[in-house]
Amino acid sequence: MRDGILLGLAVGVSGLAFGAAAVSAGLSVWQTCALSLLAYTGASQFALAGTIAAGGSLLAGSAGAILLGGRNALYSLRLTGLLKVRGPARLLAAQGVTDESTAFALAQPDRAAARAGFRAVFASLYLTWNVATLAGAIGAGRIGSPQSFGLDVVGPAAFLALIWPRLAAGRAERAAAAGGAAIAIAATPFLPPGAPIILAAFAALVVTLASPPPAPGTSAGSAGDGRAAS
Amino acid sequence: MSGAWFAVLATAAGCYGLKLAGLTIPERLLGNRWLRRFAELVPVALLAALVAVQAGAKGSMLVFDPARLAGLAAGVVALMLRAPFLIVIIAAAGTAAVLRLAGIG
Numbered sequence A: 001m002r003d004g005i006l007l008g009l010a011v012g013v014s015g016l017a018f019g020a021a022a023v024s025a026g027l028s029v030w031q032t033c034a035l036s037l038l039a040y041t042g043a044s045q046f047a048l049a050g051t052i053a054a055g056g057s058l059l060a061g062s063a064g065a066i067l068l069g070g071r072n073a074l075y076s077l078r079l080t081g082l083l084k085v086r087g088p089a090r091l092l093a094a095q096g097v098t099d100e101s102t103a104f105a106l107a108q109p110d111r112a113a114a115r116a117g118f119r120a121v122f123a124s125l126y127l128t129w130n131v132a133t134l135a136g137a138i139g140a141g142r143i144g145s146p147q148s149f150g151l152d153v154v155g156p157a158a159f160l161a162l163i164w165p166r167l168a169a170g171r172a173e174r175a176a177a178a179g180g181a182a183i184a185i186a187a188t189p190f191l192p193p194g195a196p197i198i199l200a201a202f203a204a205l206v207v208t209l210a211s212p213p214p215a216p217g218t219s220a221g222s223a224g225d226g227r228a229a230s
Numbered sequence B: 001m002s003g004a005w006f007a008v009l010a011t012a013a014g015c016y017g018l019k020l021a022g023l024t025i026p027e028r029l030l031g032n033r034w035l036r037r038f039a040e041l042v043p044v045a046l047l048a049a050l051v052a053v054q055a056g057a058k059g060s061m062l063v064f065d066p067a068r069l070a071g072l073a074a075g076v077v078a079l080m081l082r083a084p085f086l087i088v089i090i091a092a093a094g095t096a097a098v099l100r101l102a103g104i105g
Helices: A002-012 A015-025 A029-039 A042-053 A058-083 A088-095 A099-106 A111-138 A151-169 A171-187 A195-199 A201-210 B003-023 B033-056 B066-080 B085-101
Strands: none
Touching: A002 A099, A002 A111, A002 A151, A002 B085, A015 A029, A015 A042, A015 A111, A015 A151, A029 A042, A029 A111, A029 B003, A042 A058, A042 B003, A058 A099, A058 A111, A058 A195, A058 B003, A058 B033, A088 A111, A088 B003, A099 A111, A099 A151, A099 B033, A151 A171, A151 B033, A151 B066, A151 B085, A171 A195, A171 A201, A171 B033, A195 A201, A195 B033, A201 B033, B033 B066, B066 B085
């Protein structure tokens, strides 16, 4: 679980960039922190701050941010069988669903490790992201560009490292990844930021329909789907 | 309440609601192997898309940032060498930072 905690720390530091960006866009320090505490989904938060900064309407900013948050519904759909949370714990677990916690949980070899990994990333990233947001919001304009530290590469490098085992798992996974990346790049010039990512789910749909899933009982035994452990 | 607060709270409520929606889907739906397969492949497709967009786009513009791409390439090399997670991140961010320090990208 050490890797999960490190992931949270490494990615959470980019909360500095969000805090600075949101305050520069015109949000107050409190509004900036409320977003990190309550929305807690980096891409959506950046999208809202970016739209406000670019002079877009608040309504368009919120709509785009929520649209971008749509992928978290797909992530939690994937995680629900793995985490098996019930009752009030579900309300808490829901907040923990992010790109990072999903990718990390799915990279684990069995269900117990996936649950522990999810919790480790949630705790570490939530704490780091919010502290970094506050620091970035207060220090906006006083810190150097996050880019000069290569922080803009931390996110994509982390995501790549996390889907790496999935890419090795099978041809369908590689097809879904390649298709998703191609769709997102092709759609980027034509759609508002965030929307191309959602559109990439289409690649998963096509691959699902093109390669029939294994029949019940003939488990593919893919790591992380929890069946292997039960 | 100012418009900005409304936007902040609406965004937070919407994002949380979406996260919760996926966790509260009826169990029997997950028994469907097609839906299950789709739910397995979706994060792979979306995260790959996120990597692609973060590597090659800024807002709605496709951009070519040599430092960023070189950083990611260093990450890929580290992954192929089976380096631990943290080394992959350090290799990627470090390469981008050094190249920018040298005035590239």
